[in-house]
Amino acid sequence: MTGAGLKGRGVMRISTWNVNSIKQRVGHLTAFLGEAKPDVVCLQELKCQDESVPRAEIEAAGYRVETLGQKAYNGVALLVRRPLALTEVRRGLPGDEADVQARYIEGLVAGEGVAPVRVASIYLPNGNPVASEKFPYKLAFLERLRRHARALMDAEVPLVLAGDYNVIPDPEDAADPEAWREDALFRPESRAAFRSLLAEGLTDALRACDPRAGVYTFWDYQAGCWPRNQGIRIDHLLLSPQAADRLVSASVQKHLRGLEKPSDHVPVTVELLDG
């Protein structure tokens, strides 16, 4: 038996995936659940309301589902593989009561013989165009996330902040960094805010496990970006010290970008010791 079962001392697999419409991608999603058997999945860009999420298919694959949906845009979810439990679900990122965009859901994952882990699914604002109100909204969201991460980390429960950050951390995370120079994903302000988040003591799991250049998680649908491997790394799993101590591996499920009707993002998965 693999994954976080009843015995513990195995690994817990946690994946993040921007599916670009849960209704369009439910087939790819259930195939991924069946083949990768992640214990927790953080989804972004559901692009539908809670009642339209194809819950039955996901539950039939063996998962509990908690969502924060929104009509047409945004939307995030946490999937937890039974018999693991998901409690203390929080919807929305604190720090701005006026923010109605569905971009954050967190919960506590626990099971018999499995050390509890707090997991968040995050869909950070894109922030373009930089001259619009969208860019300061993005930067403010990153600052709210930093403050909330600090508060959560005080509890010293292993914490995984996973999602589509819409931030290219470093030039080696883009095939053509010069093309992104003025973009909200790569602007110095965005990168600095991301670094401030890391400076709270978080570890970029994929960077830690695979420091090479050219590890991407997104390829634009346009201009043959996928066949030309013109990708960027913007989907991240950030680990608190207690989670980083348990880190075994981090990997990108790149093959899913080659399917028919793919998302433009692919899953990223970490394995953490579960006991």
Added chain:
DNA sequence: ATGCCTCCCAAAGGGAGA
């Protein structure tokens, strides 16, 4: 290149994404 592609809503083409 204000594009290129995909998805949304809504019933055509505009908005959003990154």
